[in-house]
Amino acid sequence: MTRIATTLGLYPLPDDAKExxxxxxxxxxxxxxxxxxxxxxxxxxxxVREELVGAQQDAGLDRVVEGQARWxxxxxxxxxxxxxxxxxxxxxYYDNNNFYRDPVVQGDLDFSGDIAADLDAAxxxxxxxxxxxxxxxxxxxxxxxxHYGDDEEFLAAVAEFLAGEVEAxxxxxxxxxxxEPSLVTNPPGEGADERASEAIDEVARAADADVVAxxxxxxxxxxxxxxxxxxDVDAIGYDLVSNHDDNVYNVAExxxxxxxxxxxxxxxxxxxxxxETIRERxxxxxxxxxxxxxxxxxxxxTELFYLPVNRFEEKLAALGQAVAPxxxx
Amino acid sequence: MSNRDQFRPEGHANDHFxxxxxxxxxxxxxxxxxxxxxxxxxDADFGDDEWAEATDDxxxxxxxxxxxxxxxxxxxxxxxRNEMVEFFAHRIDGYxxxxxxxxxxxxxxxxxxxxxxxxxxxxxxxxxxxxxASVAERPVKVPITGPYTLANWSFNEAYDDDxxxxxxxxxxxxxxxEKLVEAGARYIQIDEPALATTPDDHAIVGGxxxxxxxxxxxxxxxxxxxCYGDYSRIYPEILEFPVDEFxxxxxxxDYEQLDVFKDPxxxxxxxxxxxxxxxxxxESVEQIEANIxxxxxxxxxxxxxxxxxxxxKLLPREVAYEKMANLxxxxxxxxxxxxxxxxxxxxxxxxxx
Numbered sequence: 001m002t003r004i005a006t007t008l009g010l011y012p013l014p015d016d017a018k019e020x021x022x023x024x025x026x027x028x029x030x031x032x033x034x035x036x037x038x039x040x041x042x043x044x045x046x047x048v049r050e051e052l053v054g055a056q057q058d059a060g061l062d063r064v065v066e067g068q069a070r071w072x073x074x075x076x077x078x079x080x081x082x083x084x085x086x087x088x089x090x091x092x093y094y095d096n097n098n099f100y101r102d103p104v105v106q107g108d109l110d111f112s113g114d115i116a117a118d119l120d121a122a123x124x125x126x127x128x129x130x131x132x133x134x135x136x137x138x139x140x141x142x143x144x145x146x147h148y149g150d151d152e153e154f155l156a157a158v159a160e161f162l163a164g165e166v167e168a169x170x171x172x173x174x175x176x177x178x179x180e181p182s183l184v185t186n187p188p189g190e191g192a193d194e195r196a197s198e199a200i201d202e203v204a205r206a207a208d209a210d211v212v213a214x215x216x217x218x219x220x221x222x223x224x225x226x227x228x229x230x231x232d233v234d235a236i237g238y239d240l241v242s243n244h245d246d247n248v249y250n251v252a253e254x255x256x257x258x259x260x261x262x263x264x265x266x267x268x269x270x271x272x273x274x275x276e277t278i279r280e281r282x283x284x285x286x287x288x289x290x291x292x293x294x295x296x297x298x299x300x301x302t303e304l305f306y307l308p309v310n311r312f313e314e315k316l317a318a319l320g321q322a323v324a325p326x327x328x329x
Numbered sequence: 330m331s332n333r334d335q336f337r338p339e340g341h342a343n344d345h346f347x348x349x350x351x352x353x354x355x356x357x358x359x360x361x362x363x364x365x366x367x368x369x370x371x372d373a374d375f376g377d378d379e380w381a382e383a384t385d386d387x388x389x390x391x392x393x394x395x396x397x398x399x400x401x402x403x404x405x406x407x408x409x410r411n412e413m414v415e416f417f418a419h420r421i422d423g424y425x426x427x428x429x430x431x432x433x434x435x436x437x438x439x440x441x442x443x444x445x446x447x448x449x450x451x452x453x454x455x456x457x458x459x460x461x462a463s464v465a466e467r468p469v470k471v472p473i474t475g476p477y478t479l480a481n482w483s484f485n486e487a488y489d490d491d492x493x494x495x496x497x498x499x500x501x502x503x504x505x506x507e508k509l510v511e512a513g514a515r516y517i518q519i520d521e522p523a524l525a526t527t528p529d530d531h532a533i534v535g536g537x538x539x540x541x542x543x544x545x546x547x548x549x550x551x552x553x554x555x556c557y558g559d560y561s562r563i564y565p566e567i568l569e570f571p572v573d574e575f576x577x578x579x580x581x582x583d584y585e586q587l588d589v590f591k592d593p594x595x596x597x598x599x600x601x602x603x604x605x606x607x608x609x610x611x612e613s614v615e616q617i618e619a620n621i622x623x624x625x626x627x628x629x630x631x632x633x634x635x636x637x638x639x640x641x642k643l644l645p646r647e648v649a650y651e652k653m654a655n656l657x658x659x660x661x662x663x664x665x666x667x668x669x670x671x672x673x674x675x676x677x678x679x680x681x682x
Binding site for chain 1: 427428429430432433434435436437440442481482484485486526527
């Protein structure tokens with residue numbers, strides 16, 4: 001078994017970049033990232049990417065993410081910057097005091113290449129690159145469809161779009177995390193649960209890397225979890241911070257993939273877990289479920305952008321330290 | 330007797346009285362922002378005394394601006410407050426600050442962390458109230474961020490859950506209100522915008538309000554402001570809350586949610602949002618009169634308060650002022666119409682004699 005320290009990508013901007021970018025871009029809805037930025041803004045994002053990659057390397061993480069500094073709209077970003085998508089009103093991001101621009105899909109979701117371009121830039125900075133993408137079910141859930149006209153067709157279109165984006169990722173990408181919080185917060189019903197799994201499967205098959213389907217803010221309903229097991233992913237991720245009991249129940253009752261991701265660091269609280277606490281949580285999970293795993297991705301349960309920078313960096317360090325001795329052993 | 334009558338101005342022109350007020354925040358004068366930059370600049374010759382004088386001047390200016398608009402109950406526009414959670418967290422033991430976090434786009438807030446049991450330290454608002462009351466000729470309302478929002482919009486490192494934290498904070502809010510009442514305050518508004526995020530927690534907000542209202546005299550008017558949410562998820566449960574008045578944002582949604590409050594009957598006073606706090610276009614007097622009449626579908630005139638949807642601090646100052654002035658004119662026009670019997674009051678007052 002290999003423990004792999006990693007995170008879910010979307011990071012807080014360094015404080016100086018917060019100021020610099022808000023000066024360059026402005027505070028209003030129409031000032032946010034469109035995919036067509038001024039060179040001064042682009043070069044700021046290049047600097048931020050380098051800083052965020054460096055922070056992960058300093059922390060000793062085994063997988064390094066691009067940091068998604070450009071993702072003003074959090075997981076909805078790949079759609080809000082798409083040319084056939086209109087940025088609608090500012091809407092609430094799940095049950096948080098955070099908001100994003102509602103992506104209103106008004107035309108075909110053809111290839112964009114936005115995520116691949118950022119990953120290309122990050123590939124020059126690290127050999128341990130991990131991509132993070134919204135899952136098709138969550139991305140469709142975060143968007144408004146005014147083009148496809150049917151939920152089923154829209155989900156299929158979003159899956160096909162994401163598969164196309166993932167296919168364009170650079171070879172340097174070793175792991176792809178597919179984030180599906182909506183599978184927990186807005187669970188798919190009968191029939192839709194199977195389609196959600198098939199959509200994830202389509203995205204996973206497009207990747208030339210290990211794929212982890214991770215959901216958070218609770219545990220999947222049993223049927224949703226059972227369907228997810230049919231998707232051709234290498235690992236499924238479980239949020240042990242928000243609901244360890246139901247997640248362990250799902251794994252004990254239905255099994256899981258050969259590898260797992262465990263959200264053991266709270267992405268939404270400034271209380272920093274010690275490396276010992278992180279190790280205890282992993283051990284607790286492994287004791288509670290049958291079998292052994294090939295890889296255990298040790299991660300925060302959610303994205304980390306909710307945190308102030310100092311605590312964010314301390315959490316990276318704790319994750320790195322929690323895993324380091326095991327790897328060397 | 331309702332504790333509302335004490336706010337009716339002497340010599341009020343109409344028999345009917347629709348209480349006009351605001352939610353709280355108001356655009357800061359540009360010079361106050363410049364003064365703040367100086368105060369925060371270690372190289373500038375601008376210390377705490379100068380800053381205190383600047384905030385006093387701004388509070389006086391905005392209080393008088395509210396009076397000039399004709400409002401019956403005024404505030405100082407929250408000139409001394411930076412943000413609705415930060416301001417209080419700085420004054421409560423148990424909080425620490427680690428830096429800004431994202432709300433949306435490049436809008437951040439210094440979200441505090443609760444790192445130990447919260448405790449009452451210095452007074453939060455008594456100085457603010459005493460100053461405003463000393464410069465105001467009209468009664469003064471005190472808006473306070475509610476304990477549920479103070480808990481929910483903080484990182485909780487110290488308590489088992491946000492409910493326990495909210496209840497402890499509610500006890501502190503109660504302590505502060507007691508001090509405000511001692512200083513003469515008679516109108517308190519609890520702001521709970523976080524309830525819109527997590528409407529299922531209305532019972533926790535109710536529990537907080539029980540603690541807040543505990544021991545507060547009946548003649549002190551307590552309102553609750555809730556905005557930007559799906560009210561059907563908290564109504565009618567909120568009618569059980571121990572408050573006199575609900576202050577609701579309804580103009581922004583063009584009164585789509587008004588019917589929510591008709592069944593079952595709205596048994597509290599209604600502070601109705603009649604101008605949009607996030608649209609820079611000034612509503613006409615006629616438009617606002619029509620909005621006020623919507624409120625009369627829910628409560629009779631003697632239980633209707635008229636106010637903007639929410640704090641207006643994001644509007645240009647002249648727009649904010651025009652909205653206040655038109656709101657007052659519209660309220661007085663509707664009062665006159667009521668006096669003349671020109672308005673059918675569908676929500677008749679329950680007989681209590």
